[in-house]
Amino acid sequence: MFFLLVIITLTTILHWYVFQAVKTITYTFQSDWWRNVLQWAYWIIALGISAYLVIKTYQLMGKGEFASSAQSVSNVMLTLIVTQLVCVVFLLGEDIFRNFQAFGTFVFNGFRDFSFPSRTTWVSGVALVAAALPLFSFVYGIKYGKYNFQVHREVLYFEDLPDAFDGFTITQISDIHSGSLKDKNAVAKGVEKVLEQGSDLFVFTGDLVNHRADEIDPLKPIFSQIKAPYGQFSILGNHDYGDYVSWPSKEAKVENFQKIKEKHAELGFRLLLDENVIIEKEGQKLVLAGVENWGVGFKEKGDLQKAISGTNPNDFKILLSHDPSHWDAQVKNNSNPIHLTLSGHTHGMQFGIETSLVRWSPVQYRYPNWAGLAEEAGKYLYVNRGFGFHAFAGRVGIWPEITVIELRKGKEPKVNYALNRD
Structure with a gap:
């Protein structure tokens, strides 16, 4: 009232x-x-x-x-x-x-x-x-804006990147929120853009549904088309636990959560639950780790140390963690260094301004790192703006995103502005 x-x-x-x-x-x-x-x-x-x-x-x-x-x-x-x-x-x-x-x-x-x-x-x-x-x-x-899919590209340089992974590409999407996506043709066009990137690896960083596992069923034929040579990997987001809906019983909620995990497999995604896998190329490796949801003010379920167990400080590590607040709280200063963290969650609040001169969204007052790339002491965080939408069924100025990360060996080249004047 x-x-x-x-x-x-x-x-x-x-x-x-x-x-x-x-x-x-x-x-x-x-x-x-x-x-x-x-x-x-x-x-x-x-x-x-x-x-x-x-x-x-x-x-x-x-x-x-x-x-x-x-x-x-x-x-x-x-x-x-x-x-x-x-x-x-x-x-x-x-x-x-x-x-x-x-x-x-x-x-x-x-x-x-x-x-x-x-x-x-x-x-x-x-x-x-x-x-x-x-x-x-x-x-x-x-x-229209909620289906105005944009491709964002980042090239990241690491001196300790294994030589075999120089030029390795990763496509990331996040926050599908399948229960909100009603226009299958528009969604299919977004997935076509994902496939057009031809990346080596595909990752999905959580919030497959709004509440219920069956929300993804009408869209399974579309998202299951996503394939990458080195695999498709995913994690859970805060919405995937069914915490924001009333259930007839505790057992019904548990059953829904089990089905959520099964849906990832049906899509062809390997769901990482506080664990890591080795991506091998030409006899060299990088570590891809994924945690369950961990976010300040949200469910703090993920276990980072468990997710990177068995690895050592010299391993090149990429972490999938749905909520970017995890990076500030536990990841960026971890004693077992994590080179790159890929997150989502914020949606850029689906409302804001992003131009060459102005970059603003109300969500920045809650999340310092709310969209795009952040870096501290050589550790990187990338926050995807989300593929879908929730609550507000639209997007104004903050468009749905498909991210392409390219890993490069060495130091980032410095631009000589004197040589690039008109």
Whole structure:
């Protein structure tokens, strides 16, 4: 009930504030009839959206899982709130300025000829136009962005990489969240991109499903196409344990978890459960280790020391660990060095800005390493932005990712900018 009150209060405040811009614009109309029609239309639409959110949220409460209908609620709520907040930023800025103006007038004139400054039409117009940008961005992200698969490539240099693995490539995907993926044709195109990379090794870094093992069944013929010369390996993510859904019994949850593990095998993935395997090439080797989920604030089940048992500090090691907070907490300073850790989990919050000048997502306030490459003392972490989506059924600015890592022997070459000027 508290959550419903929060929704009602928040949406009412935002509706009222945005209405100030609508009202200011309509006051420029010559016709009272049009002014009244547009103002009434605004409130009918705004209150209709609020009613939809309240009714749907009430219906979903107690279901015990985040179903597709709940994703629709998230889509509407996020689109509404972000769009209106952009408008409110402009209006709030003007209100602060108007209050300073009013204070200055009062100081110099007192109550004589005092009047509070009116809103300016142009600021209200700019606010409404600016709000259209996130509105259309969210509409695009919900309709198309969630399947806008992008390939990210990284070349990483290691002086102690075995010679045979110079040029070795790894394709990584993460966070499939199969229960959310409804467009099989779009998913198939994403998997085609995976296959097009022709990498030596394929890895999947957790969250195969949202909650239930059978979510992956409709997509098994698609994902089981993924093959690589040196194998396909996977780990579990926090969603794969069934912790976020109500089960009729403890036994039902255990049975679902067992089925989850079996699904990996049915896809042709070797599931690594706190263990490691040796990848051999031309008589040389690297170690691929995988842990169960370990994350700050989430399930801390993975056992890193068990996963790398039997290895020594001189072995070249790659670790699959779903949650990137594991790297900071246990991995990067481990006494048995791990060269590269591949993670996922964050999804880049499926919302943000990534350009050559600006890189921002709300998730960065929770995860310092939330997408892409991080390095410390020669140890690397790569955080995949996720293949699928969850909760919010869309992506805005943070697109679904297919990662290709190329391992190279030696030191990273330095770019001579003097020789690369136009």
